[in-house]
Amino acid sequence: MGPFYCPDDGKVYLDISFFDDLVTQLGAQGGPFAQGYVIAHEYGHHVQDELGLLQDQSTGTGAHSQSVRIELQADCLAGVWAKHAADTAYIDPPSAADIAQALDAAAAVGDDRVQQETQGRVAPERWTHGSSSQRQHWFSSGYQTGDLDACDTSGAL
Ligand SMILES: [Zn+2]
Numbered sequence: 059m060g061p062f063y064c065p066d067d068g069k070v071y072l073d074i075s076f077f078d079d080l081v082t083q084l085g086a087q088g089g090p091f092a093q094g095y096v097i098a099h100e101y102g103h104h105v106q107d108e109l110g111l112l113q114d115q116s117t118g119t120g121a122h123s124q125s126v127r128i129e130l131q132a133d134c135l136a137g138v139w140a141k142h143a144a145d146t147a148y149i150d151p152p153s154a155a156d157i158a159q160a161l162d163a164a165a166a167v168g169d170d171r172v173q174q175e176t177q178g179r180v181a182p183e184r185w186t187h188g189s190s191s192q193r194q195h196w197f198s199s200g201y202q203t204g205d206l207d208a209c210d211t212s213g214a215l
Contacts, residue, residue: 061096063103065112070100085175086166087159091152095136095160095197096167102135103128121182121189126169127211129187130196133164134209137200145204157201164197165190188214 060079061072080096081088106112106128117124140160143149152160165171168190170180187193192214199208 061100063100063107065103065107068104068107070097070104072097072100080163080166083175084166084172086163088163089156089159091140091156091159092163094140094149095163098136098139099132101139102132105135106131119184119186121185123185125186126188126192127214130192130214131209131211133188133193134196134200134211135206136160137197137202138204138206138209139200141201141204160197160201161194164193168193 059073060076061070063070076096077088077093080086080092086092103112111131112128119125140149140152140157144151167187169185169187170182170189173180173184182189188196196209196211196214202208
């Protein structure tokens with residue numbers, strides 16, 4: 059099972075073998091910042107939970123579903139984290155290669171990419187997390203602005 063956030067106990071659950079799967083099964087290049095993106099995404103769900111933004115999480119699937127909007131917002135919050143973690147010297151400022159790792163990982167876990175790899179076709183009506191390009195876009199929005207207000211995915215298409 060992939061990493062997930064559990065609202066009932068406010069914890070992130072992560073089998074670190076997922077980081078191997080990310081490379082061997084999902085085709086990501088991997089690396090520390092790819093892993094950082096994955097963890098920050100899950101903590102993004104905790105932030106959403108704290109802000110009351112996790113309601114209606116399970117409202118359907120599909121490219122325009124609430125599920126996708128919530129997942130893309132967590133990607134954006136992962137970017138916000140990266141920006142502030144660097145600005146506050148919690149982590150070394152990420153290099154262009156580091157950010158590329160995160161964006162590569164975001165693309166690798168995009169619904170269209172995963173569906174194409176596992177089923178040989180893309181079915182947007184079953185998306186739950188958004189496309190590769192959407193996931194990259196929202197991580198970038200968060201990272202470039204560091205601003206929660208940039209993470210309004212309610213109109214994300
Ligand atoms: Zn998520």
